Amino acid sequence: MPTFSSGFAAKFPFALVQRSNSFPGHLTKFPIFSDKKHNRQNLTNLSVCLLNSRSNQNNHSASTMEEINGLEFDTPFSSETKDEFSKELEVAVKAVHMACMLCQRVQERLVSETHEANDQQVHSKDDNSPVTVADWSVQATVSWVLSEAFGSENVSIVAEEDVEVLSKASSADLLKNVVKKVNQCLAKAPLLGLEAPSRPLDMREVLNAISRCNSRGGKSGRFWVLDPVDGTLGFVRGDQYAIALALIEDGEPVIGVLGCPNYPMKKDWLSYQNGYRRLLSRLTSPTSEAYAKGSVIYARKGSGKAWMQTLLHGDKKFVWPNSARQIKVSSIGNPAMATFCEPVEKANSSHSFTAGLAHSVGMRNQPLRLYSMVKYAAIARGDAEVFMKFARTGYKEKIWDHAAGVVIIEGAGGVVTDAGGQPLDFSKGIYLEGLDRGIIACAGAGLHEKILSAVEDSWNSSSL
Ligand SMILES: Nc1ncnc2c1ncn2[C@@H]1O[C@H](COP(=O)(O)OS(=O)(=O)O)[C@@H](OP(=O)(O)O)[C@H]1O
Ligand SMILES: [Mg+2]
Numbered sequence: 001m002p003t004f005s006s007g008f009a010a011k012f013p014f015a016l017v018q019r020s021n022s023f024p025g026h027l028t029k030f031p032i033f034s035d036k037k038h039n040r041q042n043l044t045n046l047s048v049c050l051l052n053s054r055s056n057q058n059n060h061s062a063s064t065m066e067e068i069n070g071l072e073f074d075t076p077f078s079s080e081t082k083d084e085f086s087k088e089l090e091v092a093v094k095a096v097h098m099a100c101m102l103c104q105r106v107q108e109r110l111v112s113e114t115h116e117a118n119d120q121q122v123h124s125k126d127d128n129s130p131v132t133v134a135d136w137s138v139q140a141t142v143s144w145v146l147s148e149a150f151g152s153e154n155v156s157i158v159a160e161e162d163v164e165v166l167s168k169a170s171s172a173d174l175l176k177n178v179v180k181k182v183n184q185c186l187a188k189a190p191l192l193g194l195e196a197p198s199r200p201l202d203m204r205e206v207l208n209a210i211s212r213c214n215s216r217g218g219k220s221g222r223f224w225v226l227d228p229v230d231g232t233l234g235f236v237r238g239d240q241y242a243i244a245l246a247l248i249e250d251g252e253p254v255i256g257v258l259g260c261p262n263y264p265m266k267k268d269w270l271s272y273q274n275g276y277r278r279l280l281s282r283l284t285s286p287t288s289e290a291y292a293k294g295s296v297i298y299a300r301k302g303s304g305k306a307w308m309q310t311l312l313h314g315d316k317k318f319v320w321p322n323s324a325r326q327i328k329v330s331s332i333g334n335p336a337m338a339t340f341c342e343p344v345e346k347a348n349s350s351h352s353f354t355a356g357l358a359h360s361v362g363m364r365n366q367p368l369r370l371y372s373m374v375k376y377a378a379i380a381r382g383d384a385e386v387f388m389k390f391a392r393t394g395y396k397e398k399i400w401d402h403a404a405g406v407v408i409i410e411g412a413g414g415v416v417t418d419a420g421g422q423p424l425d426f427s428k429g430i431y432l433e434g435l436d437r438g439i440i441a442c443a444g445a446g447l448h449e450k451i452l453s454a455v456e457d458s459w460n461s462s463s464l
Pocket of ligand 1: 129160229230231232234342343344345346348349370373392395398401
């Protein structure tokens, strides 16, 4: 049910409301009141509410967009408009909420422990990238939840982690810790309306849940894609990270869910990279509104919408779809006002090339450097206008680092392509095969075109 601020009601005095699902159907004008009670009476049983904007929706002033972004909808999928993939979406969102709770707990400990204790929590994979107890625990938890909901024979998952390190004899304590975290997390399933296991899972069952995620993707059929902790560096540094889950059908991502446990409620806090948590706790009290952080963002392909929910706290129950708020990309099209985001690590994307591109299109703001797919979330929430990533030649982007983000940005009204303007191809296995140079996501088509042509102009003279 939407609620409206008095400012919004003054600007948009009525809503066009559709009584049936036959779009555009019979539209009726309903006055908008600034109090919940009147709107509730007015809008009960009405399935679609089209806001009567006096101006073009894509052309709102910043203050108007804030007000639209601030609308509370607690029924993104009403019973009358049940859509394809609605059960998949519901289960995926709930699984990601659970994963967020698990990660928050692990990160709290990681950042509060001594360096020596931390060394035992962070492990190295063969490629030297870091992995923590949270990566395996989230992968086991999400795999178990999806298998329970849809039957393990129907669930195919591509995910980042395997059980190689965990299965070594020297990893016995680590495995015990993972099993403990998974069981603690699954015990909370009833809070989300999901079933908890009838008894705690044992080591074998946890290892099975992790290694079940061994799909290699492909161009036909349905599979899930999971990055249990994206931005592991940010995670271990007490900074931004994300849990990313997507569903791919016949090579196309159809559902995207991003858990962003440290996404601050205030946009300004996003720019404090490194030591984000320390800074936040120094400047605000844990009870203040600014401290409140964390969201789960999701979208379903073709719905033209993206949604955001705040994280669960304490023993509060979650009743789907809980309180979801629609999010939209920024309406800023002028490069001089736009902000671009990019990976924190120079090794993951050329900062000098993106700085040159930004300068040539007239972007003047400092880049927002964020770990993980929180960058996709920032574009979808309207907190930045452009995301660019240009990895070194030879690096192959993985599908789990992008699938959820693409669905969400598109749902929020933005555009994501490679640097040649082609959609990302999720149908070729675990890599984004054929990716042309880099990834460019934008709030609007105008900015996107400008950056694509800047890439064409400067690529040959770059060292990439
Ligand atoms: N060399 C290189 N170039 C480009 N990308 C790489 C590279 N190495 C790894 N990765 C993948 O990038 C994921 C992290 O990307 P981010 O955008 O979060 O980078 S950064 O940490 O902010 O610098 C990271 O995801 P996680 O491993 O889940 O953290 C990797 O999948
Ligand atoms: Mg990743």
